[in-house]
Amino acid sequence: MSILVLMDGWSPAPWATALQSVLPDEQIVIYPDVADRDAVEYALVWAPASGVLNQFPNLKALFSLGAGVDHLLRDASLPDVPIARIVDPDLTGRMSEWVVAQVLLHHRQQLRYLELQREAVWQELAQPAAADVCVGVMGLGELGRDAADILHRLGFALRGWSRTARTVPHVSCFHGADGLDEFLCGTDILLCLLPLTPDTEALIGKSVFDRLCSDGPLGGPVFINAGRGRIQVEADLVAALRSKVLKGASLDVFEGEPLPQDSALWSLDNVIITPHAAAVSSPRALSHLIARQVQAHRAGQTLAHLVDRARGY
Known part of the structure; x- marks a missing residue:
């Protein structure tokens, strides 16, 4: 029996090495160099080509190597086996670091201070207190709740929006289409982690x-x-940034990735761009989680953090 590592755009070797170190008695194989495809029971995957997982008839479960699973669910031929999401303190912590950094860059007006620095202008800008600024978090799952907790400790006022009703400490929560208007109208910094x-x-x-x-x-x-780039309408985003409907933006995800060189977003001076790097999955950290999941499943236990295919997460 074997465990498959299959990914597009990432190097699979570090994942295979890390997993072998914590599961020394397991056979770890890397796609496409799989001699016995019938022996594959589990697969660590990121953005596999459509239909490729059907080459492994005895799959028991898939582990999505990232916070989202849309890269899997877009495959209509995906095998009907459990899919487990990655929920791990390492990944969550990396995301919260990025979120807090971006919130503070805009709150403390760092983009404007960089402009003044280039112009050699010594000028203090009026600075609101964190308590006077409301961060609205769209998506109150593991990532959203952790980011909200840290932002609360920094003093920010917090709102949250989700598809269904949630209760989160220190967050004024709204949900569904009926709650979106009230959520938005009181939000100064809109954070998407959907x-x-x-x-x-x-x-x-x-x-x-x-x-x-x-x-x-x-x-x-x-x-x-x-969150995900296809949640935003980039033509509308560019227009809002140019017209100052939005004062600024920080973007880690885009409709098309890599972000095309001719995208207007590159040249806007009120935008911070990072290359889908807010929360990089660490083979060393996440291999321990996956090992525990495999061992538990082999012992007849239910996998944790299972995806509801009907809901899409």
Whole structure:
């Protein structure tokens, strides 16, 4: 019996090495060099080509090597086996680091200070207190809750929005289509940590940007996205940034990746761009989680953090 490592765009060798170190008695194989495809029972996957997983008839479970699973669910021929998401303190901590860094860059007006530095201008900018700024978190799963907890400790006011009702400490929670207007109108910094599903694709565009708080202490609303790029409508985003409907944005994800060189986002001076690197999956850290999952499943236990295919996460 064997465990498969199959990924597109990432080097599989570090994952195989890390997993072998914590599961020394297991056979770890890397696609496409698999001599016995009938022996594969588990697969660690990222963005596999459509249909490729059907080459392994005895799969028992899939482990998605990232926070999202849209890269798997877009395959209509995906084998009908359990899919486990990665929920791990290492991945969550990396995401929260990025989120907090971006919130503080905009809150403390670092983009404007960089402009003044280039102009050799000594000028202090009016600075609101964190308590006067409301961060609205779209997506109250593991990542959203952790980011909200840290932002609360920094003093920010917090709102949260999710598809269904949630209760999160220190967060004013809203849900569903009926709660979106009230959520947006009080939000100064909009943070998207939603999964990509049919309901969230192209959700954040002009109608959302226009409903954000326009007269808040930052001088205009800010948009931060580390969820999925296809949740945002980039034409609307560019227009809102150019017209100052949005004061600024921090973007880690995009409709098409890598971000095309001719994208207008590259040249906007009120945008911070990172290359889908907010929360990089670490083979060393995550191999321990996957090993525990495999061992538990072999012992007849149910896998943790299972994906609901109907909901898309």
